[in-house]
Amino acid sequence: MPELAPIPMKFRSPHANDPFPRGWYCVADAHEISDGAMLPVSFLNQQLIVYRTAAGRAQVTDAYCPHLGAHLASSDGCIKDGAITCPFHKWTFDGGEGHCTSIPYAAVPPSRTLGLALHPTREVDGMVMMWHHPQGGAPDFEPYASTALQKDKWILFETRTWESTAPYRDLFENLFDTAHIVQLHGASKMPTMKKMEQQGHGLTVHYAIDPEAEQFPIDTFEVNFTGVTAINQLFAGQGWATNFVISATPVDHERFIQKARLYVKDLGSQAANEMIGKPWLERFAYEVSQDFKVLDYKKHLLKPRLCGGDGPIYQYREYARQYFE
Ligand code: FES
Ligand SMILES: [Fe+2]
Known part of the structure; x- marks a missing residue:
């Protein structure tokens, strides 16, 4: 039998360019994330990071730093006690709340509104699930938990x-x-x-x-x-x-x-x-x-x-x- 190759989705589905449906998406398994390490993943056309907060909660954030857009897990970007430090200018963010906690070279402390773009996250049945809403809305249902x-x-x-x-x-x-x-x-x-x-x-x-x-x-x-x-x-x-x-x-x-x-x-x-x-x-x-x-x-x-x-x-x-x- 000759090999088949799938043609691009736009020729196979009228929904090819529709936004991804509203819902909870598994982006990692719970055992894949541990304290002190960021797991970079790529889903829904986004670069994401999965990690554990200081309280041990699973959390998903956009991978790009709000300062100048570095990928937080690139180079020597790191997480310690739930705090994420960007490799580029070493700004540090609270992984639980997302806000910036320190800028090593700025005289004025960072504004509380400056922070990571966290995604609502749940840990259910061994999966880490991230909420996605095409218009950015908050979760309006919960994932099934066995x-x-x-x-x-x-x-x-x-x-x-x-x-x-x-x-x-x-x-x-x-x-x-x-x-x-x-x-x-x-x-x-x-x-x-x-x-x-x-x-x-x-x-x-x-x-x-x-x-x-x-x-x-x-x-x-x-x-x-x-x-x-x-x-x-x-x-x-x-x-x-x-x-x-x-x-x-x-x-x-x-x-x-x-x-x-x-x-x-x-x-x-x-x-x-x-x-x-x-x-x-x-x-x-x-x-x-x-x-x-x-x-x-x-x-x-x-x-x-x-x-x-x-x-x-x-x-x-x-x-x-x-x-x-
Ligand atoms: S881009 Fe992250 S600290 Fe500058
Ligand atoms: Fe089947």
Whole structure:
């Protein structure tokens, strides 16, 4: 087969240059940031820095110094006890509040209004999430936080990362395209969505379980959305449970990073956890690669020609619209 190369998004999506949707975006995993170090990342066409404040809170800021625009993590820019010092003229900023606390060569102390452009930040389910609003508005909802993960002891089994050139809107829409679950992934039966409920954090979808179609005897399968930027998939059976914490964050308008963390409810031994974790992870990773083999090259159709038997794709679009406006 000849190699395919995705053409630029402007030819594949009428939304290619729309602002990124309103919501919470994962920009790092909690274990990636430690005291005394800045993590520079690049998402949503922005240069960002993720770090911990003096109080240990995860925080995201624009990477550029308000003085003359140096990248705060360039050269020997540093953070110490939650205070960030710019490498260029050594101005120092309070990482928690953002304001400038010292200018080594200025006689007059800096104004309290001078400071870093901090982004509202949350740390949930092992992710550091940053708020984005196209018009700069404050958060009007909170990310989904799993009650299951808080209740019991879970093992972070493994994390996988993919870079995709799919139209961003089409990623989570894929979950509602139930026909492809059989036709592309080869499942024996189409999944049935029992209930879709709109919640403060986004959407909760409960699936009907067909015990014969599953590798493990599953009792419940539930998906919780954070807007249109992250999902939590919880599977539970007799004595076991797995939880995929999945985020998708655009780097720019051409590509996004999908990250999936598999948590396994601790069964008390590594061997037992592996017996559950390994097949779940491999199956998931295989299905994601099957998806991206198609999604990476597809076009976002405003009016797909759906037929009887297709999944509730329009229902998802109806839900998703509130975050894109
Ligand atoms: S550019 Fe940062 S201190 Fe001057
Ligand atoms: Fe899929």
